[in-house]
Amino acid sequence: MSSLTDTRARIAAVAVVIALILVAGVWIAMNHASAQQTADGKTGQHSHKAAGPLLVDSVTPASQATGVNGTNPIKIKFSVPVATTSPLPTVQPQIAGSWQGAGTDTLEFVPAVGFTQYTKVTVSIPGGAAGMRSAGGGTLGTSETVSYETRRYSSVRLDQLLAQLGYLPLNWSAAAGATVPASSDAAGQLAAAYDAPQGSFTWQSGWPSELHEFWDGGSPSGLMLQGAVMLFENNHGLTMDGIAGREVWKALLKAVAADQANTLGYSYALASEGSPETLTVWHNGKIILHSLANTGIQAAPTTIGTAPVYLRYYYQVMKGTNPDGSKYADPVYYVSYFRAGEAVHYFPRGSYGFPQSLGCVELPWSSAKYVWPYMNYGTLVTVAPGSQTPAGSPVAN
DSSP, X not given: OHHHHHHHHHHHHHHHHHHHHHHXXXXXXHHHHHHHHHHHHHHHHHHHHHTSOBOEEEEESOTTOOSBOTTSXXXXXESSOBOTTSOOOEEESOOSEEEEOTTSSEEEEEESSOOOXXXXXXXXXXXXXXXXXXXXXXXXXXXXXXXXXBOOOOHHHHHHHHHHTTSSSEEEEEOTTOOOOOTTOHHHHHHHHHSOOOEEEEEXXXXXXXXXXXXXXXXXXXXXXXXXXXXXXXXXXXXXXSOOOHHHHHHHHHHHHTTOOXXXXXXXXXXXXXXXXXXXXXXXXXXXXXXXXXXXXXXXXXXXXXXXXXXXXXXXXXEEEOTTSOEEEEEEXXXXXXXXXXXXXXXXXXXXXXXXXXXXXXXXXXXXXXXXGGOOTTOEEEEETTOOOXXXXXXXX
16 A cells, blocks of 8 residues: 555656646747747848848839939849848949949949940849849849940030140130049049039130131030031041041040140131132131132132031142033142032132132132141131131231
């Protein structure tokens, strides 16, 4: 009887111990869960979110955007922070720059200089197993691509730089408080090419009012700008069309960085069909020639108006048809064409000062020889009906 009682007592004791262990285990488990919940709170929810898929919220510039400043950074905002070890997006065309913001939810590509005008930029964001990852281990499901296009450079800035390098008869000065990049600051110069700094132009002294009429600051179609671009193109071995395209801007920014100014100066020619007919040429604001000249006869008049010199010859045999139908082949010297079939050049005549040519502006030998080096490519030539003779300008015979 005593043995049975002892056995029951031991079983009861073991049961109590087991119960206590179970209670303690439940308490520990519950206490751990409670502590975990307390520790996580919102942070726990964020960790869960970070472990989910990585999503692209927005890209700036937006896909298919046009007119973008090529020096602006590229920003990609994600749904959660990106892992610092994650693969990064790529940019085409490849340019110097760096991605910043790893470990945050926004990556930013900052170019060292920037993209040039009219450039199609493509941003590729890698997805899939080998793609971008979040800080919590989530992945970007599929790759995404965004493309946009940069805008044209400012024609106002084109005027500013050409004036700075001596290709225009004007000076430019920045407005108070305007930021003007140093010549050697490539990034600053490119930014200014997109957004020209504020400022004003002033005429250099000595230029006639006739030339002033052709200044239309900031207009890419202006005659004065066209002529200046032609001279720049000639000086830098570019195709001479008077249009500031990619190659002109590339060479222009390079010339600015090197302070490579125009060494030929600026010229302007005015042919007057007054009585007598004359040609007056200004160079760097001074009259260097005022000579008797001949323009076209009534049957073959010289075109009234203004155009830039686009073709030059020291010597040429001019061929064509006379008004009576006969052919001619005349040797001429010091030729500067400003229109098709119309040029300033030497032609032997017994006298000068009245209509005798078939459309050209003819000069005596000494005048033509002297002025030809100044009749550079891009020089504007005006043919005017009866323009006044500039004061204090003796006529050379």
